[in-house]
Amino acid sequence: MGNKFDFSDFSKQSTRGILVYYFKILYKIIRVSWILIVLILSKKSLGSSPTYLFIGLGIVLVYVLVRAILTFLNFKFKVTDNDFVLHKGIINKSRIAIPFDKIQNINFKQNLVQQVISVVEVEIETAGDKSVEIAITALSREKAMALKMLLLDKTSKSKTVEMGEGNGVIQKISLLELFKVSMSENHFRSLLVLVGLGFSLYVQIKDFFETIELGDQLDVFIADNTGAIQMTVVLTVLLITISFFIAILASFFRVLIVHFDLTISVKNGVLEIKQGLFTKRNNIIRKQKVQQLIIATNPLKKLLGIYNVAFKQAISGKQKKGTVLHIVGTKAPQIDTLKKLIFSNSDFTEQAAYKPHFYYKRKMFIRSFIVILLLNIIYSFPHLNGAWEWYLCNGFLIPFSIWMVQLKYNKRFYKVNEEMLWLGSGQIGTTDQFVECFKIQYVSLKQTIFQKRYRIYDVYIQTASGKVRIPSVPEKEAFNLYDYLLYKSQTATQAWM
Amino acid sequence: MFQNIQIAGELPTVTDLNYKRIQQRYLIVILLNFFMVFTIAIGGLSVALFNSGDHFIMNYKWSVILVALLFFFFVLMAGVLGFYKRKYAVRERDISYKEGIFWASITTVPFCRIQHVELNEAPFSRLFKLATLTIYTAGDSTSDLKIRGLNKEEALRIKEFITSHINGK
Numbered sequence: 001m002g003n004k005f006d007f008s009d010f011s012k013q014s015t016r017g018i019l020v021y022y023f024k025i026l027y028k029i030i031r032v033s034w035i036l037i038v039l040i041l042s043k044k045s046l047g048s049s050p051t052y053l054f055i056g057l058g059i060v061l062v063y064v065l066v067r068a069i070l071t072f073l074n075f076k077f078k079v080t081d082n083d084f085v086l087h088k089g090i091i092n093k094s095r096i097a098i099p100f101d102k103i104q105n106i107n108f109k110q111n112l113v114q115q116v117i118s119v120v121e122v123e124i125e126t127a128g129d130k131s132v133e134i135a136i137t138a139l140s141r142e143k144a145m146a147l148k149m150l151l152l153d154k155t156s157k158s159k160t161v162e163m164g165e166g167n168g169v170i171q172k173i174s175l176l177e178l179f180k181v182s183m184s185e186n187h188f189r190s191l192l193v194l195v196g197l198g199f200s201l202y203v204q205i206k207d208f209f210e211t212i213e214l215g216d217q218l219d220v221f222i223a224d225n226t227g228a229i230q231m232t233v234v235l236t237v238l239l240i241t242i243s244f245f246i247a248i249l250a251s252f253f254r255v256l257i258v259h260f261d262l263t264i265s266v267k268n269g270v271l272e273i274k275q276g277l278f279t280k281r282n283n284i285i286r287k288q289k290v291q292q293l294i295i296a297t298n299p300l301k302k303l304l305g306i307y308n309v310a311f312k313q314a315i316s317g318k319q320k321k322g323t324v325l326h327i328v329g330t331k332a333p334q335i336d337t338l339k340k341l342i343f344s345n346s347d348f349t350e351q352a353a354y355k356p357h358f359y360y361k362r363k364m365f366i367r368s369f370i371v372i373l374l375l376n377i378i379y380s381f382p383h384l385n386g387a388w389e390w391y392l393c394n395g396f397l398i399p400f401s402i403w404m405v406q407l408k409y410n411k412r413f414y415k416v417n418e419e420m421l422w423l424g425s426g427q428i429g430t431t432d433q434f435v436e437c438f439k440i441q442y443v444s445l446k447q448t449i450f451q452k453r454y455r456i457y458d459v460y461i462q463t464a465s466g467k468v469r470i471p472s473v474p475e476k477e478a479f480n481l482y483d484y485l486l487y488k489s490q491t492a493t494q495a496w497m
Numbered sequence: 498m499f500q501n502i503q504i505a506g507e508l509p510t511v512t513d514l515n516y517k518r519i520q521q522r523y524l525i526v527i528l529l530n531f532f533m534v535f536t537i538a539i540g541g542l543s544v545a546l547f548n549s550g551d552h553f554i555m556n557y558k559w560s561v562i563l564v565a566l567l568f569f570f571f572v573l574m575a576g577v578l579g580f581y582k583r584k585y586a587v588r589e590r591d592i593s594y595k596e597g598i599f600w601a602s603i604t605t606v607p608f609c610r611i612q613h614v615e616l617n618e619a620p621f622s623r624l625f626k627l628a629t630l631t632i633y634t635a636g637d638s639t640s641d642l643k644i645r646g647l648n649k650e651e652a653l654r655i656k657e658f659i660t661s662h663i664n665g666k
Binding site: 314315441444445447452463464465466479486487489492496497 | 509510511512591598599600601602603604605606607609610634635636641642
């Protein structure tokens with residue numbers, strides 16, 4: 001397969017790449033100036049002089065085309081004996097050489113344009129704190145595969161740890177399953193995201209109007225219109241129902257767009273995840289890079305027997321995105337397979353679960369008590385006088401918070417086996433976190449002045465993909481765990497990343 | 498605890514470590530830093546309060562200053578008492594540091610996970626030949642372990658020790 005293409009000499013991308021660049025640049029311009037465009041289009045003066053508008057538009061489109069062609073012409077790459085070489089940039093020329101042992105992964109990506117003209121984007125993930133992103137925007141699939149094979153072949157010498165044997169598809173999600181996943185998502189979160197999105201849009205528009213000194217008018221306009229609306233109970237209920245419906249719809253589209261056609265497969269001992277509707281992502285997961293495995297579910301999902309799984313990978317340098325990979329709708333046996341692939345020993349059958357000290361529960365009780373107390377003080381404010389009905393809220397709030405605290409305490413535990421740490425948490429949902437002991441960066445014990453009386457500590461475990469906390473562990477147990485984790489990370493012979 | 502886990506021999510433990518206190522001179526640096534902030538803050542506050550034309554503020558200016566003084570007294574006490582809690586220990590394979598009164602913490606970083614070590618000298622510390630040792634590991638946190646108020650030679654020695662361990666790998 002590799003013979004078909006010669007990478008030892010400089011080669012350019014597929015000519016179709018100009019189109020991809022064209023749309024990328026156009027998109028960038030529109031994203032920056034969309035308010036301006038809307039404003040120009042809505043101007044009444046438009047009718048009098050449309051010629052200028054078309055000339056302006058023409059100039060912009062020609063500029064984009066020239067820029068796309070130049071970007072394309074100035075982009076070339078080759079594979080030498082020791083590294084992958086990339087030359088790019090129109091005015092700011094950059095020449096990048098990546099040694100093979102720095103290459104971590106090669107991922108494919110396809111956005112809508114790339115799908116239509118059938119080219120793939122090749123992303124090369126590197127180790128170390130390089131902030132440059134290395135991506136080849138448009139290659140034909142065959143050429144991309146050939147390049148990937150060649151690079152993987154060259155880099156495999158430096159790879160020591162391989163995943164277990166076995167080929168085949170672990171999970172392939174159907175549209176129906178995807179529908180189930182999206183229906184059982186946390187819709188409150190989608191609602192919050194929507195509200196946040198709406199708010200930021202409002203702020204953005206307001207900012208813009210303010211710069212052209214129309215801010216006051218906008219506020220007046222909004223105030224007038226809200227004043228006209230009679231906020232009756234019926235309307236509120238209606239509003240909540242509608243926004244909830246929108247939230248469900250939003251969940252559905254989010255899941256569909258990100259996880260469409262999710263396929264998890266093992267090829268030559270490498271875990272490969274493909275997903276996405278408009279932008280198809282093809283990620284390779286290397287065993288060493290996974291620092292945490294997080295498995296989450298909620299009562300609805302539990303009923304359907306499906307879980308959301310997140311692979312938290314090591315953050316290298318400034319590169320933040322793409323370090324957490326989410327998959328959805330995974331069933332229990334598939335999770336077992338994944339665990340066996342990634343971890344050397346994920347057997348916890350003989351290990352006892354350690355619960356937090358009673359202090360943890362008491363602290364949560366006190367916190368919710370303070371919140372309820374504050375609410376009751378608010379009820380007693382004079383402007384609400386006579387409205388004793390407010391106190392009825394307590395009848396609901398008190399049992400509800402007790403139940404919530406109980407749930408949270410009951411779901412908290414941790415287990416340790418020879419190689420791994422398993423943290424359970426959750427309240428309404430349930431989350432299981434798996435961390436391999438030898439991948440730990442460092443450990444901390446923290447103790448507030450209140451915890452000191454009970455001789456308990458919070459254990460913080462720092463991994464290359466973030467902190468993990470085990471709350472309220474009794475002193476002796478905490479120090480044992482501390483020593484054990486340190487011992488494990490110091491005596492590890494495997495690479496942690 | 499963890500009876501099921503077999504380890505050859507006794508596990509090394511941090512409970513019986515010989516912690517060293519940081520240099521006594523660093524207390525002076527803490528005090529100097531404190532009084533610098535204190536003077537600027539209280540000075541600025543007084544100027545602002547006494548020049549204010551507002552009646553309400555004029556009536557309460559002494560109580561505001563009193564509250565500010567109490568706050569600074571509390572910060573000073575925490576700073577001084579906290580100084581005696583700052584201890585560190587270097588073992589063959591890791592470095593530990595503990596600090597804090599209200600929020601006490603112990604952190605141990607194994608040498609084999611350290612990405613790089615930094616030695617800083619702030620103006621006041623330089624005056625007293627003190628240095629700050631900052632240790633970075635992989636991950637998202639900006640700095641992972643910071644030991645202030647070390648003797649400069651001692652800090653250099655620790656840095657060399659860690660660097661040689663990293664490069665020796």
